[in-house]
């Protein structure tokens with residue numbers, strides 16, 4: 007008996023060593039990439055108070071911005087996305103869905119910037135629509151950093167979208183002044199489009215203190231570093247790893263269930279009457295985090311939260327946090343599909359970012375493709391094929407048959423889509439079909455190699471279509487550039503002809 011135990015012990019040690027060695031290697035690249043990226047990234051520190059009764063948030067934000075470009079920056083730009091909710095005309099919802107977005111009628115939401123200052127004193131700024139322009143005292147030279155502090159208050163609108171509240175939850179996303187991206191095209195000042203996820207940001211580090219009435223539970227990006235009482239309020243301190251946004255969902259009706267997979271704590275936030283499905287959401291999320299970590303590369307964060315939300319659109323991804331429409335917390339197939347799709351975005355959008363305004367196909371088609379992959383590997387090829395046909399191929403073919411006059415390329419910016427129907431069919435479905443075709447041409451192993459390479463090369467950065475093609479070329483040792491651009495991404499041929 008003893009010997010057996012010893013052997014068991016020796017085997018366990020060996021197993022532990024092997025798994026450590028196995029884990030060290032993929033983790034190493036993400037750790038060193040994080041270390042490199044965190045030297046220059048924006049650092050945000052927010053301190054806010056949440057007054058749900060007044061539908062109001064008050065607070066201040068400090069952000070340190072480093073000029074990593076080769077040119078001087080005489081202006082800095084931040085997005086003020088809450089201002090898109092000021093008027094019914096600007097509200098980022100399709101006109102035909104305003105009733106769903108505002109079930110109790112429209113009321114404005116916005117952010118009001120009260121002050122912007124640096125160590126040198128108050129700075130000149132201009133807040134116009136969804137953009138804040140800040141003028142530093144002197145242009146920021148390459149390599150220089152500037153710490154800005156902003157005071158603001160904001161009103162949360164009664165909308166069941168990314169920023170707003172419904173009967174059960176407050177969805178607080180795209181809610182603070184976030185630094186715009188300065189890239190080869192200069193500052194990206196895109197508005198908040200009603201179609202797609204019109205966001206583009208650099209990865210940064212966040213510390214966010216939220217003072218909220220104690221009866222509220224908060225699901226957020228990052229992890230809870232501290233929580234203490236202050237009268238009838240709780241002060242939550244969230245810290246993050248390197249993430250490209252910070253979002254939170256609050257509810258006085260949340261229950262939670264947690265699990266741990268590969269060192270990541272997964273938490274499902276759900277309404278008490280949905281306990282059965284809250285547990286299911288937890289299991290789907292845990293399985294998806296594990297599958298994608300093994301398949302693409304490690305999930306390098308401590309926590310991942312799946313929050314049931316008053317979110318009529320479906321699901322929405324943020325770093326370490328996804329909002330899942332409460333309507334899916336029932337017995338249907340959709341809950342798993344949506345949780346897995348949003349979890350795939352932790353890799354495609356989250357860890358590997360992209361300009362979702364200019365090249366939305368890159369994260370959406372990869373998330374759809376990854377979802378099918380999950381079903382193929384977890385449930386078997388037949389189930390994967392069924393999901394692919396039901397959720398992607400058949401809806402697309404139906405769209406093509408009914409809209410053949412308006413087919414456009416997969417690769418185009420948000421502004422060139424007329425509505426969600428077209429966007430969904432072309433970007434999500436045709437984009438994913440194109441990836442399936444590419445996978446069948448180059449082979450599953452090479453395709454996986456390409457995805458892993460794409461992940462490793464671009465973690466914490468913003469990637470482009472060219473980076474994706476580079477990964478395919480690298481994995482196959484051949485040049486697919488023209489083929490992918492002309493036959494797949496830019497083609498406007500109906501599917502049957504293009505194939």
Ligand SMILES: [Zn+2]
Pocket residue numbers: 347351369370373
């Ligand atoms: Zn998506």
